[in-house]
Amino acid sequence: MDSPTSSDALPASANPTDPLVQQVGAGLFKLGLALRTHAWKESTPRGLTPTQVQVLALLYGSAIPLRVSAVADGMAVTLPTASDxxxxxxxxxxxxxTRAADDGRAMALALTDAGRDEARRAEGGPEFVAAVxxxxxxxxxxxxxRSLVKMVRTLQERGDIAPARTCVTCRFFRPWVHGGDTDRPHHCAFVDAPFGDRSLRLDCPEHERTGAEAAAQQWSRFIGM
Ligand code: SF4
Known part of the structure; x- marks a missing residue:
């Protein structure tokens, strides 16, 4: 499990003694606790950890065999955590x-039949979140x-989590290009369609990372700077 981050690493603009910051922190902690408790309840009887269940779900949802580095990226965890x-x-x-088809030195991961069965059972997790x-x-x-996207990006920028497959770091993301459409102001060039904040992705299988400079410009446009 990833360890909690320390308050001394908060951005300079955030005041950890601000009652609102404390309330948000307490709420996030409670949410995290509820999600972890649910994940443990679901996975422990089957002899799996929540991280292992996440790996199974990720492999199940991928159209192609993944390498460990892609699993780490997809789960936004460190490489050693994914490897374990x-x-x-x-x-x-x-x-x-098995050996990756495109690179004999790399290893690709695939589910066995038993792994596929476990991954199908793991699909109950998102239903728990959806109900909330x-x-x-x-x-x-x-x-x-929108808030989650900003928070995940902050964690990424600080190096607290591995880069996630979010729209704001994707080369297909075009923020606010449909400014006249208040419901769907952004554009995804992968599917060539407009979309709104409700559809911003935090873990998109079609995500392709854009360069650092382009990502910074994209972020400025997204937050309206
Ligand atoms: S491909 Fe996925 S991550 Fe990229 S902009 Fe489209 S929806 Fe967002």
Whole structure:
């Protein structure tokens, strides 16, 4: 499991003694606790950790065999964390490692039949989250996604999590190009379609990372600078 971040690493503009910052922090902590408790309840009887379940779900959702580095990227965890989880899954007979078709020195991961069955069961996790998110209005959901994108990016910038496959770092993302459309102001060049904050992705399988300079410009446009 990833360790919690320390408050001494907060951005200079954030005051950790601000009551609102404390309230948000306490709320996030409670949410994190609820999600972890649910994940443990679901995975422990099957002898799996939540991280291992996440790896299975990621491999299940991928159209192509993934390398460990892609798994780490996809889960926004460090390479050693992903490697440990993969090693355990291989030992349990849920994942196999074979030589990558495009590079004989690299290993590609695939689910075994048993791994596929476990991954299907793991699909119950998002339903737990969906039930909680449904308590929000559509506008609140859109604002929440936007806030999550900003928070995940801050964690990435500080090096607290590995880069995630978010729209704001994707070469296909065109923020605010449909300014006249308040519901769907952004554009995804991958599917060539407009979309709104509600559809911002935090883990998109089609994501392709853009260069650092372009990503910085994209971010400035996204937050309206
Ligand atoms: S491909 Fe995915 S991550 Fe990239 S802009 Fe489209 S929806 Fe967002």
């Amino acid at each position: 989880a993969v090693k355990a899954l291989v030992t349990k007979g849920l994942v196999t490692k 998110v449904e308590a929000l209005t559509p506008d609140e959901q859109a604002a929440f996604v």
